Amino acid sequence: MHTHLVSAPATFFFIIIAITLVQFPVPSVHAVDDDRYLNCSETFACADIMNLGYPFWGSNRPEYCGYPGFELNCSVNPPQLNVADMYYRVFEINSVARSLKVARVDYWNTTCPAIHANTTIDRSTLFSYTLGTTNLTLYYHCPASSISRLPTTQTADGFSFTCAGDANNFTNYYSSSSINSLLGLCANNVKVPVAEWGTPNNHRLWTAINLGFMVGWNANNTMCDRCEGSGGQCGFNTSTNAFACHCKPGSFPATCGSDIGKYPFHWLI
Structure with a gap:
């Protein structure tokens, strides 16, 4: 029986390739998800309301950083939100309490x-x-x-x-x-x-309507908490019409590093 041995130069070559792949992952030609992570990491201002983030989007904030139904019209002050074909003036947004104060336009x-x-x-x-x-x-x-x-x-x-x-x-x-x-x-x-x-x-009727009312929001709140806990930024996949967790190495359906391969654009590691 003959034993085939790999030559020392060939073994050294394979070791070098393996180390290179581990330390320097090869990006996909479509690696745009890292840009999504960076873009969604930035808060944005909408009229006089500052430091806004997920689930809101509009103005210069891309749709994939928000959630459907939360697009703000920032060309007016205060901003406006369209809910079920009715427009509301948005007076304040509390991201911690996940609530906003609105009044009918x-x-x-x-x-x-x-x-x-x-x-x-x-x-x-x-x-x-x-x-x-x-x-x-x-x-x-x-x-x-x-x-x-x-x-x-x-x-x-x-x-x-x-x-x-x-x-x-x-x-x-x-x-x-x-x-x-x-x-x-x-x-x-x-x-x-x-x-x-x-x-x-x-007078109270007129004043009360003008002052508006408070509502809470639910834009996959639990999934967003898990995504942020894994180091990601909450967002949306407009191709699959589902929640997305934008992370440094790419976007995933739930948390950073979960379900690798389900999304078409991610780093190959």
Whole structure:
């Protein structure tokens, strides 16, 4: 039986190659994920709100650094957020509490918008009302005679308001609770959340709507915590339409170094 021995020069050559591959990984020709990690590591400013990060994106912050539904329009001040085809003014963002304070654009400085539509933010799975939020109901184009159907506690001054162009013998009402006696009598009833509410009067109604309300957000919060814990930056893979953890060596579906090979762009090690 013959034994084939590898020559000393050949053995030395293979050792050199192995050491080189370990110390100097060969990047993919499409190695763009490291740029994503760097880009998403930077916070951004949107109008007067500073130091914003995931899940928000917009302005000069790429979409892959954020999450769908959190694009901010930074060309106006305060910024605006579109949720279920309704625009909201964004007054403040608390990244630690994962909450933001918003107010409806169509109700800014008015209680008589052109279109009477319910607030949409609670229809989104991304947002939820925080404690202390009160849902006001605004009833539009109600017969003036309907005041006789209101509970006695809701006939005091401040529970009715007028809009330009109101027809004769019609009025509008608002309440922090549903008035069943008005259902079917008024042309429209609209839910508008507010954060601060007390003794009702028309000035308080206008002020409360302008001040807005608080909502919390959920943009894969648990996955983001795990991603950041592994040294990554939270983001989104626009190709697979799923959460992405952008890391120094590339992007991964969950945490840095997890599920290597599932994403097409990563460092080969």
